[in-house]
Amino acid sequence: MGGAAIETSTETPEISPPSTRTRLLGAAKDLFQSSGFHAVGVADILAAAAAPKGSLYHHFPGGKDELGAVAVGRIAADVTGFIEARAAAGAKGAVIVGQLAEMCARRMENVDFRWSPLIAAVASQAGADTPRLAAAVVAAYAGWQAQLEKVFAGEGLAGAKASGAAQLSVLALEGAVILARVQRNAAPLRSLAPLIAGFTAPERP
């Protein structure tokens, strides 16, 4: 394990070793998105990350729950970053959602629909026994929605309308991902862009 490289790209204000912890998170992200939370065992994550058990519980004393929560946070941050970048580039909200959907579609097609982006697969499994995971999921959805709402508002939609459009975007994306995965067909994802565009179009006379 080369310890020379230092990645400061992530948060963790303290000294942050890039190696094991990062690999654990990467493996967790990938596996949770592939199979959901309950279907993945810590042994699977450990194997994928080539890490021993002790390391996991050293870096994540909260165990699987905490690992899942942080992983969801990372996934959410990926999406958040994408939205932010596109918004900064001046893209309209409907376009951003369309690009997000197209990205999801491509990635799912590439792996034969054995994996799905976003967190729908995890969202429906967070319960009282996994408080941190549940909180992370709530935060992720709230974050996306708030961000999109700002974008929509920025392009002139009235408050309630912007909020509704943001909510619709998130729910449609998650629903489309589920449907696409089950049907092994990206069509639902590709139907989103015109839908959002229509919803956010200026009022009809």
Add this chain to the structure above:
Amino acid sequence: MGGAAIETSTETPEISPPSTRTRLLGAAKDLFQSSGFHAVGVADILAAAAAPKGSLYHHFPGGKDELGAVAVGRIAADVTGFIEARAAAGAKGAVIVGQLAEMCARRMENVDFRWSPLIAAVASQAGADTPRLAAAVVAAYAGWQAQLEKVFAGEGLAGAKASGAAQLSVLALEGAVILARVQRNAAPLRSLAPLIAGFTAPERP
């Protein structure tokens, strides 16, 4: 593989013992919708149904997988029946979807969002290790979509448009259920009716 002829065995075709098999199915339906597939153990189902283990594997030799598949078939049939009834009564597609959403909203509010209708919670967990469950989920979505498509077509929408509207209805319902559950707020569900209505409104001249 296509059709996925899941034997839903509608309503006790033989001598009807209202007993063990029915209780098992009811418990399975409820628990899977509450917590998803992997999070529920057969012991939980057994306890909720007050049935011994032997009975489960007598009635469902395929084990948990088969039980889940049949349970999903029942859930799907419930919804199918509702759509059929409303359609027969002459309701428009958009209205039916709105009523479905409102029904979901009410039920989720009643149990403080600890339970969700439909099968989103199960859909994202069906994998290669649960072939029957996966097939049942596919069949459920396909069934709803086909049924709604027929309703939309019946009220004058062109083929592609009717198909799109049906797909949108299903994906939006599932997405809204997930979002509503996570946020503990039925607002996403209540935003659906106008959305579908707008989408299926007659083309502007």
Add this chain to the structure above:
DNA sequence: CATGCTATGGACCGTTCGGTCCAGAGGTGC
């Protein structure tokens, strides 16, 4: 009554689960 079949009641099984514990490697400051 004897037979045969379905359904039930649990004891029991091997596996896998998430989690704990501790010995020690490797670095850093005194």
Add this chain to the structure above:
DNA sequence: GCACCTCTGGACCGAACGGTCCATAGCATG
């Protein structure tokens, strides 16, 4: 050198998992 700390490696654990097995209860038949 020594003490101290973070991090790694993996043996180990009790509990829970899904599933098998069989004795037998109930109830139709011959």
